[in-house]
Amino acid sequence: MHSKKDVLAEALALPPIERAALVEELLSSFEFSGKERLDRLWAAESEERIDAYERGELVAAPLESVFEKINAWKK
Numbered sequence: 001m002h003s004k005k006d007v008l009a010e011a012l013a014l015p016p017i018e019r020a021a022l023v024e025e026l027l028s029s030f031e032f033s034g035k036e037r038l039d040r041l042w043a044a045e046s047e048e049r050i051d052a053y054e055r056g057e058l059v060a061a062p063l064e065s066v067f068e069k070i071n072a073w074k075k
Contacts, residue, residue: 016067 002010011022052058 016071017063020067 011019014022049058053060
C-alpha cells in the first residue's frame with residue numbers, strides 16, 4: 001500500500017485537469033448531511049452561469065489558460 005505522501009506526490013504530478021477530476025472524485029466520496037441539498041444548489045448555480053454565458057453576460061476562458069494562471073501564481 002502506498003503512503004499518503006506517495007499518493008500525494010503522484011497526484012501532484014498529474015496534469016491540472018486530471019488533478020481537478022481527482023479532487024472532484026475524492027470530495028464526492030464523502031457522505032454528510034446536507035450533501036443532496038448542496039448538490040442541488042451547485043447544480044442550480046451551474047445552470048445560472050451557463051444561462052448568463054448564453055445571454056452574453058459572462059465571458060469564458062479556456063480551461064488550460066485558467067490552469068496556466070494557477071500554476072503561475074504558485075511559482
